Amino acid sequence: MDRNNIIGLVLIFAIFAGSFYLIKPNEQEVQKEQRLQDSLKAVKEGRIFQDTIAAAKPAEVLDSAALAKPFGATKVGQEQTVALENDVLKIEISTKGGKVKSVQLKGETNFDGSPLYLLEGDNNKFGFLFNAAGQHINTNDLFFTVSNNTANAATLRLNYSADQYIEYNYTLENSHNLGLQVNAVGIQHLIDQQKKTIALNWDATLLQKEQNIKSEREKSGMFYKTADNSIDHLSETSDDEEKIDKSKVEWIAFKQHFFSSILSSKQGFENANLVSKHATNDNVVKLYNATGELAFNTQSNNHYEFNFFFGPNKYKTLKAEGKSYEKIINMGWGPMGWINRFLTVPLFDLLDGFHLSYGIVILVLTLLLKGLMFPLTRKSYISMAKMRVLKPQLDEIKEKVGDDNPMLLQQEQMKLYKQAGVNPLGGCLPMLLQMPFTLAFFFFFPNLFELRGESFLWMKDLSTYDAPITFSPIFGINHISLMCILMTATTLLTTWYNNATTGAGANNQMKYIGYIMPLLFFFMLNSFPSGLNYYYFLGAVFTFLTQVIIRQSIDDNKILAKLEDNKKNPKVQKKSSFQSRLEEMMRQQQANQQQNKK
Template identity: 50%
Template structure:
């Protein structure tokens, strides 16, 4: 090592040592970090963290010292002590705070998170609710004011006074055994101080994690809104977004989670507004919602606004009972799937539910009923595929005679054969296509069905989420951090079904192997979907096996072959021409004319 190298290394060590010395945290920072760790440990232990009285006192002193603010709008309400009041009935427990006069937290009684804790829709300072008022050119937010609470039977009044006869009053009314909270805003004598023809109602909150899969919960959470006279709509469920609501009066807005909602319905509607959503990356949080809704201010001495909160489950019948089409927040799929789910599947499900059976048994009976209803289509599909399988030797002969180098002529000969024996080559596909909407409808039905939440069957502890029969402890691409046993069983049954289906249809070449690829793809896709959905698909495959076994015992291949040959032997004039045959004739004539024209062009 020469002198220059040694000098360079020495200087580097000096710089590193100086950086460590001067950048090390001071005692105050270390104390703050220890306090944060202590509060986190208390939260994990389920103990409420103590208030930082030093910080609160310092903040209160700073506010008190601002004498100019005390003499300004609502000066007497700028300082105060935070106090809470509880309002509850059989379904809800509301904690209200005098700071902002708002609902601090909402607990939905009788429901628990996946971890067994009480369902709290929102809590603490993450929830903001109040008015923004333009007073003397300065925006005053009621979130910063200390209200005076007055509690009576089933209701709480929160008042912030501008003067003796000028005040803002919030009225919360909770009647027995309901999920609705009446909410009124009274502005008395403020026409002399509030400027403008509108006031803004601000509502911001962070959704807390309730379900087993935060990712799936995010995929089913979005702010909803409804214009008067129109269907409800929503912002993106997949990404951050903001939307101006200016196409008419807004009847209601809703902060929807997967299985719970907090909605605000305005008696006279909002003039317009703005909704925003942000996907949260903080553990324990799902999304942040923000609403800025405009209310008309007519400069009256006494101005009142009537509204209603709904805090509760996204059970379809419960939302429907609230009115205002709130039930349309439950995603039943796109057209025509939503009509199948709403007017066919859901009524049958509710009928079976009325017997009080286990939901695993209800899904089994629902699947059996659907398969019985679809059995005529299944029979026609099987019969058509059996005819095509029986015709395959004759089609192979045609292929050998014509050759594969003339696909147009080959197709013409195939179509001529179909016409002679009276077979529709699409006969096996059409019945399956008619059944497909029902299969797809369940893809939306089960993940959004509140009734399955927390319901167990066999080893599946909760039919509304996946059963992690095997936990990896790490994430595998395409699969995830677990393996669902019901999803595996569904995949195996689908592979077996594909094998037997290929035997029936006589599929060859690429078509034979494509059917094996899709179940493998579904394994990765459906592994994190509700076990109730995979259970349904598994049952559907098993019942299809049973149907095909029964149909196979009823169908005689020899008889079908004789019938096809008899049809082939009939004179053309004795054959009843179907719509397919007519189209087939037209197609063949067009092909012949095209060939003649092509030959003329060559000559």
């Protein structure tokens, strides 16, 4: 690119950035939007119309016939809550349904600074489903009574009679786990003797917790583990439903990007049916429903043991549970997943132990990985240097053979490579070996809980995009990420320097792909976490510096002299079967071309 082209690109970017700045909303529009968001938040928290709705709802009155039905007396009552609390969780248990009504994760907030709840009010439903004396019973809708409550334990009972009841025993450990033991006493006499199972239903509506709700939806999904240690999940990008009837399900996870609510059963769920739906409401992320069957003994009392995990999707926290919970974090597939689990995570945890800023941790991590890749990088540049010094000879061959005989041209070029001891793919293979590491971070940083809420430089939260420039949406874009701009500009600079110093593709229009790709990636990565763009920016800076250092250390004249010496004193190398077949194919094609000319 000449000076005019560079000036043109700079002007285009300046106009582009200036236009976004000029069309950003004024202060009045910003205030109007803030008032709208405040109103939505008030509705979400139930501070508007709550009293009016409660007053307008008529009290339910049951006649004597309804009271005589199974659990009839428990269909009406006054909802109360009991609180359980430890160092990390604050949980409310409701007498209506005996369910977990709300779960607050201490020390964490939503993107707007409000307290973070994993489960909230009526957005969570949990109960047993069965038929008793011809009546359909859903314990989620019935009123329990509290028989015991301490700071870390609670017992609630759903009474049918003095010796017939369903009892929930909650125990909050000093961790992210809430134990639940269920005793079904005497109710086997109410249920059809032919029934061998009882159903359990868990339903949750997950509300927005992150700034970028689109990304939050794409990274939220329902996961499960079966008795054969297989871990799978429903689609994260579309509505999905799955029935698991060939194996018991050990646990079910309602994952929401950086947080999860996980229900495990000691007995295991049979014939589990899982449903995940995308939400249409602006502040709702996903709607989950899980139904499973539990073995039920109609000859004696039944006992079930469950455990709730309420906590962050932090790799080492989930792994410490010993139930393979950590596999709900998307570390990438194949080699990328191996790199993240066995290299990146241990390195990150080691650096995290020094209590450095996460911006510094990412910097050191990038330096370590670039240093690890340096031998391959140097080998790649040396190979490209060999191709560069051979280019005049390749041009002579092309001029001598002409463009009308591509097969002969390829043969002569391969002959030159062989004589000089040059592998034409030597510059590509080391780069290809580095690609899995580059792609591995594409999965690692967007799912790294540690970056959530952590600031660095002007970036307020490394787990989401930085947006110093905002404006009314244009083609779905409503902001410009400064870190993404820096990453793109550095990548363009590296591409320009590489083309200028190697002379690669001087007469080939394909070289412009090197300029087009960073621009395309800008639009793709503009809404990605600033931590990821920061890593790619550092990678581009170190790549540029590496190119400059290696380029200064390489002497083209010495390389050319070595290649000429190889041509004069060729080393005998055994041909591989692939090379032999390739040469034979080329000879046959050349013979066919000559025959066609005759």
